[in-house]
Amino acid sequence: MHFFKKKTKNMELPTAEKLRPDDSFKHIAFIMDGNGRWATEQGMPREYGHSAGAKTMKKVCTYCCDIGFKACTVYAFSTENWKRPEKEVNAIIKILENYMDEIIRDYKSYHNHFKFIGDLSVLPPELLEKVRKVESLNLEYDQVFNIAFNYGGRSELANAFNRLASKGVTHASEDDISAEMYTAHCGDPDMIVRTGGDMRISNFLLWQAAYAELYFTDKFWPDLTEDDVDEIIRVFYSRKRRYGGI
Numbered sequence: 001m002h003f004f005k006k007k008t009k010n011m012e013l014p015t016a017e018k019l020r021p022d023d024s025f026k027h028i029a030f031i032m033d034g035n036g037r038w039a040t041e042q043g044m045p046r047e048y049g050h051s052a053g054a055k056t057m058k059k060v061c062t063y064c065c066d067i068g069f070k071a072c073t074v075y076a077f078s079t080e081n082w083k084r085p086e087k088e089v090n091a092i093i094k095i096l097e098n099y100m101d102e103i104i105r106d107y108k109s110y111h112n113h114f115k116f117i118g119d120l121s122v123l124p125p126e127l128l129e130k131v132r133k134v135e136s137l138n139l140e141y142d143q144v145f146n147i148a149f150n151y152g153g154r155s156e157l158a159n160a161f162n163r164l165a166s167k168g169v170t171h172a173s174e175d176d177i178s179a180e181m182y183t184a185h186c187g188d189p190d191m192i193v194r195t196g197g198d199m200r201i202s203n204f205l206l207w208q209a210a211y212a213e214l215y216f217t218d219k220f221w222p223d224l225t226e227d228d229v230d231e232i233i234r235v236f237y238s239r240k241r242r243y244g245g246i
């Protein structure tokens, strides 16, 4: 059951007593869209929007882990994002590298561990080493922050089928396929949030999204706040999940 903790004497509920995720809402995922438009609106280059987006990602996802989500997943770079201008792609890779350095330095201030999902074989070896180092930190914490990088849902599924075939599985069950997904460690997202106004999934967690609640907002990703997360939680608990039943 989800719950409001006991009210204090004063009527305004302080942050610590807002609606919090429980066992029916373990995993939240974000399609972080709108960085480019956010920057353009301010007369700044798109890369500036990604830097702002990275700050929002740290703030929002740290908040999600701290308030009790078992898993928080972000779509940081898709298999299609390579089509972007080289300058923009390089800026995102640089942001990733700086972020890895920061976690390696400050990991004790996080109360979650980190996992990358996607095909990381394309990363420069030195960066890949930092990513693997980050994944080895904070493993004593249950909460996981998943970063989808060079991720594509169709490619994830194709890889899963190929792996099953190479194991000699000719009749895969749904559980067999779920076990081959990058998210096998944390289960499917209960809600997928997309910022930036578009209403599509864009090849994100295709298999895992089967029963996810969807939440769309016009806000650009850099503008998302902890209060928005509280509102998203409220909306989640206002939905009726029937999983095909009545």
Ligand code: FPP
Binding pocket: 032, 033, 034, 035, 036, 037, 038, 050, 051, 053, 054, 057, 075, 076, 077, 078, 081, 092, 093, 095, 096, 099, 147, 196, 221
């Ligand atoms: C989509 O917005 C955003 C991306 C493709 C990149 C998301 C990256 C970050 C938030 C920061 C990087 C984080 C890591 C871990 C590397 P868009 O550029 O499509 O925005 P637009 O729709 O307004 O053009």
